[in-house]
Amino acid sequence: MSRFAYVNGRYVRHAEAAIHIEDRGYQFADGVYEVCGLRGGRFMDEALHLERLERSLAELRIAMPVPVPALRHILREVVRLNRISNGLVYIQVTRGVAPRDHPFPATPVPPALVVTARRLNEARIAAAVEKGVAVVTMPDIRWARRDIKSVSLLPNILAKQAAREAGAYEAWLVDPQGFVTEGSSTNAWIVDGDGRLVTRPATCDILNGVTRRVLLEAAKAEGIEVVERAFTPEEAKSAREAFISASSAIIIPVVRIDGAPVGNAEPGLLTLRLREAYGRVGHLT
Numbered sequence: 196m197s198r199f200a201y202v203n204g205r206y207v208r209h210a211e212a213a214i215h216i217e218d219r220g221y222q223f224a225d226g227v228y229e230v231c232g233l234r235g236g237r238f239m240d241e242a243l244h245l246e247r248l249e250r251s252l253a254e255l256r257i258a259m260p261v262p263v264p265a266l267r268h269i270l271r272e273v274v275r276l277n278r279i280s281n282g283l284v285y286i287q288v289t290r291g292v293a294p295r296d297h298p299f300p301a302t303p304v305p306p307a308l309v310v311t312a313r314r315l316n317e318a319r320i321a322a323a324v325e326k327g328v329a330v331v332t333m334p335d336i337r338w339a340r341r342d343i344k345s346v347s348l349l350p351n352i353l354a355k356q357a358a359r360e361a362g363a364y365e366a367w368l369v370d371p372q373g374f375v376t377e378g379s380s381t382n383a384w385i386v387d388g389d390g391r392l393v394t395r396p397a398t399c400d401i402l403n404g405v406t407r408r409v410l411l412e413a414a415k416a417e418g419i420e421v422v423e424r425a426f427t428p429e430e431a432k433s434a435r436e437a438f439i440s441a442s443s444a445i446i447i448p449v450v451r452i453d454g455a456p457v458g459n460a461e462p463g464l465l466t467l468r469l470r471e472a473y474g475r476v477g478h479l480t
Contacts, residue, residue, distance in 0.1 A: 199276035201269050201310040206276060209311065218307055220289030223297070224347035226307075227251040228287040231270070232442045233312070236280045237479040238270070239442065243405045248286060251344045252306075256299070257290050260308035273310045282314040283443055287346060320444045324470070327450030327462045328364035330439070332428045333357060335368035335376050342399045354379040365439055367428065367452070374425035376400050381439035381447075382407040385431050386465050387422075393434075396423040406440045406473075413472040419465065428452060436463025446470040 198209035219225035229248045232239035245263055252259060261269070270284055287309045293300035337350045354366035358379065365378045376395060377383050382404045384394045392414050397403035414421050431437055437449035437457045446469060448462035 198311075198313070199273065201273050201308070203307055203309070206272065212309070212311075214307060214309065215292040217295055218289055218292050220287065220307065220346055222295050224345065225255070226257070226287060226289030226346045227255060227344050228285060228346050229344060230442050231284045231286070233274060233279060233282045233284060234479065236274070238284070240405045240409055240478050241267070241270075241480045242478065243408060244286075244442075247344060247403070247405060248288070252288060254340070254343050255290075255345075257288060257306050258303075260288055260306040266308075269308075269310055273312050277312045279312050279314055281317060282312055284310065284312045286310050289346070315443065320447070323364065323444065323447045324462070327448035327460070328439075329362065329451035329454075330365045330367050330378070330437075330449050331358050331361045331363045331453055332367045332369050332375070335370050337368070340399055341376070341402055342397070344402055351379040363451075364447070365449075367431075369428060370400065370425075372425075373427055375428060375431060377402065378439050378441075381441040383431075384410075384438050384440065385426055385434040386436035386463060387430075387434055390435065390465070391420045391422050392465070392469075393422045393424060393426055395425050404440060404442070406442050406445060409476055409478070410440055410446070410469060410473060413469060413476040416476055417468065417472050419469065432457065434458070436466050438463070438466045438469075445473050 199206055200209045200212040202212050229244045231241055231244045289307045291304035291307050293304050333354055358366040365381055367378055367383050368376045370376050375383050387393050395401055432452050432455045435458050438446050440446050448466045450457055450460045
């Protein structure tokens with residue numbers, strides 16, 4: 196079946212979708228993106244994703260390309276055209292097309308909007324949840340505004356590739372002080388020796404994941420104590436449990452860090468409990 200995309204006002208076949216060579220997203224990574232999960236044909240936490248999109252754009256002084264109600268309509272039309280029930284919808288907004296020059300265009304140009312959708316590899320996610328995954332740690336070399344969901348992802352790509360080459364599922368990034376910030380495309384969590392859920396606070400050091408926010412809500416509903424603080428790789432290796440979170444998979448247990456087992460090297464009970472709790476708290480529209 197042909198895939199379809201929305202590109203700057205037009206629904207086009209995915210294979211034929213294109214942007215101008217002087218789009219500032221292509222030239223400078225001058226833009227932001229969002230990824231919203233789709234389950235049973237319904238959007239997961241859509242309002243939170245659109246809220247974060249607006250915030251990221253405001254931080255970079257890029258205007259919303261279309262009003263939010265129009266964007267919601269576009270998302271649903273892309274899903275309908277692609278006949279997707281369980282998958283991911285990508286939204287990318289850049290500053291637009293202008294002659295290549297580092298400062299913002301002297302004359303404002305319309306922001307560029309691209310929306311695509313694809314199915315999830317549900318079998319791969321299910322296997323990862325059932326068995327757990329390995330992560331490796333490496334230095335965090337990203338820019339200082341990780342709270343903005345920027346399309347500039349080269350350090351993340353290098354970290355993810357290094358993880359793959361090490362036989363791991365994900366890379367956990369470590370700041371100069373020796374604390375884990377987050378994964379290359381996920382948030383990082385542990386369960387400490389007292390059974391408390393620990394994750395780094397949402398400052399400019401990490402992206403405040405939408406799934407992260409909902410999991411904090413789910414933990415509160417379940418009566419699970421949460422501590423928002425930084426932790427080291429050494430603490431993570433000696434933790435009861437560890438996991439990663441993202442819109443694509445909600446929660447995936449981490450059973451090895453740098454080759455060392457976490458707990459009994461199996462998905463933890465609190466991790467799986469919290470994954471189930473997400474389904475009761477997550478917002479479907």
